[in-house]
Amino acid sequence: xxxxxxxxxxxxxxxxxxxxxxxxxxxxxxxxxxxxxxxxxxxxxxxxxxxxxxxxxxxxxxxxxxxxxxxxxxxxxxxxxxxxxxxxxxxxxxxxxxxxxxxxxxxxxxxxxxxxxxxxxxxxxxxxxxxxxxxxxxxxxxxxxxxxxxxxxxxxxxxxxxxxxxxxxxxxxxxxxxxxxxxxxxxxxxxxxxxxxxxxxxxxxxxxxxxxxxxxxxxxxxxxxxxxxxxxxxxxxxxxxxxxxxxxxxxxxxxxxxxxxxxxxxxxxxxxxxxxxxxxxxxxxxxxxxxxxxxxxxxxxxxxxxxxxxxxxxxxxxxxxxxxxxxxxxxxxxxxxxxxxxxxxxxxxxxxxxxxxxxxxxx
Numbered sequence: 001x002x003x004x005x006x007x008x009x010x011x012x013x014x015x016x017x018x019x020x021x022x023x024x025x026x027x028x029x030x031x032x033x034x035x036x037x038x039x040x041x042x043x044x045x046x047x048x049x050x051x052x053x054x055x056x057x058x059x060x061x062x063x064x065x066x067x068x069x070x071x072x073x074x075x076x077x078x079x080x081x082x083x084x085x086x087x088x089x090x091x092x093x094x095x096x097x098x099x100x101x102x103x104x105x106x107x108x109x110x111x112x113x114x115x116x117x118x119x120x121x122x123x124x125x126x127x128x129x130x131x132x133x134x135x136x137x138x139x140x141x142x143x144x145x146x147x148x149x150x151x152x153x154x155x156x157x158x159x160x161x162x163x164x165x166x167x168x169x170x171x172x173x174x175x176x177x178x179x180x181x182x183x184x185x186x187x188x189x190x191x192x193x194x195x196x197x198x199x200x201x202x203x204x205x206x207x208x209x210x211x212x213x214x215x216x217x218x219x220x221x222x223x224x225x226x227x228x229x230x231x232x233x234x235x236x237x238x239x240x241x242x243x244x245x246x247x248x249x250x251x252x253x254x255x256x257x258x259x260x261x262x263x264x265x266x267x268x269x270x271x272x273x274x275x276x277x278x279x280x281x282x283x284x285x286x287x288x289x290x291x292x293x294x295x296x297x298x299x300x301x302x303x304x305x306x307x308x309x310x311x312x313x314x315x316x317x318x319x320x321x322x323x324x325x326x327x328x329x330x331x332x333x334x335x336x337x338x339x340x341x342x343x344x345x346x347x348x349x350x351x352x353x354x355x356x357x358x359x360x361x362x363x
Contacts, residue, residue, distance in 0.1 A: 002033045004149055004161045009035035011158045014084060015096040016042040016076040018055065021064060022102030022116055025145035026152075038093070041083045042076075056236045061357065064103040066117045066128055071236035072099030073119035073126070078237060081181075096156065097121040100148060105137040116144050119239075120155040124177060126240040127155040129167045172240035179230050179258045180240075186268050188225070190253040196222040197255060198275040199265060201235060205249040206356060208349040212313050213252065215347060216275045219311065219340075224275065225253040231260045233289070263299050266306035274308060277315040278322060281339060284310075285331050300334050310339040316350050 008030065017027060017040065027043055030036050046052045053059045055075055060068040076097030084091040102116035114133040119126065129151050133140040150163025178184035188194075198213050205226075213224040228246060230238040238246070247254060259265045262284050265274070276284075283289060284303075290296035314323040324341025331339075 005033035012093045014093040016080040018072045022104045023100035069117035069119040073097045073121040074239045077121035104140045126170045170241040186257040192225045192253040194269045196224040199227040208351045227255040266308040271307040
């Protein structure tokens with residue numbers, strides 16, 4: 001029996017564990033000690049890229065990275081909360097999500113250093129840690145296991161589960177916690193009417209976004225705000241570190257929300273004009289995001305009921321810059337009627353956040 005595992009099982013925590021590439025020794029030690037059912041709600045080891053994509057909602061740009069570890073930990077945290085809720089009674093312990101993504105020694109030559117990123121997500125905090133290793137697989141796995149135990153002990157404040165490990169910590173502000181926990185749908189960083197909104201992931205915010213909102217303000221005479229949702233249809237759920245990093249980019253009001261779809265945004269901001277790129281408008285009308293034409297049309301009908309309108313800026317589609325008039329044949333009439341296109345003579349900025357992350361040139 002492991003004394004530190006016993007201490008963990010006796011602590012008031014219940015968690016989900018996601019591990020890729022290493023860290024399974026920690027799980028073996030936990031499960032091999034009586035009382036594991038008080039701590040462990042679920043364990044997954046997503047080695048295949050398809051398994052990771054299913055878990056996170058998107059394929060990570062790099063499998064072994066801090067960003068991926070945090071996304072895994074947040075996914076594990078959301079799963080822990082869902083499993084606790086499925087019991088039908090108030091949970092006796094606090095939920096947490098634990099993740100490790102590692103690139104350790106194996107039976108083939110590896111490029112780059114042997115390393116591991118780990119993250120823990122709790123209702124109030126995001127924790128991360130990073131280590132490098134230099135040895136054979138057995139030695140590296142053992143060293144990683146010791147480091148992970150120390151991280152668990154520090155983050156979850158478990159007496160007797162100690163070790164020398166440096167962790168980074170971001171505390172969630174009360175408003176952020178309310179969104180992550182589902183107690184609020186939208187909070188603004190500054191007072192704003194919610195009538196002119198540019199939604200996006202802003203990873204990162206770039207000059208194209210700023211130009212779009214400047215032009216939208218000039219056209220409508222309204223004061224604009226950005227909208228950043230912590231939950232997304234095809235992107236990982238944002239943790240507190242990610243929220244803090246992205247909010248630091250803005251010099252205008254930001255609506256931080258838990259509104260992943262445009263229908264949910266329209267319900268929260270009735271009568272709003274949404275500032276969107278052409279690719280976003282095409283997705284709003286795409287049947288694939290609804291399941292079938294009937295469900296799509298029902299959603300579009302409700303968007304009309306909520307008086308949602310769209311100011312549409314050109315984007316690169318199919319390898320060339322296009323504006324609203326170029327894709328009218330791909331859009332339902334009810335969307336076209338509520339959309340106003342911005343011509344290429346006023347806005348023709350091909351920059352994208354994805355391209356910036358990849359280091360692409362947009363000249």
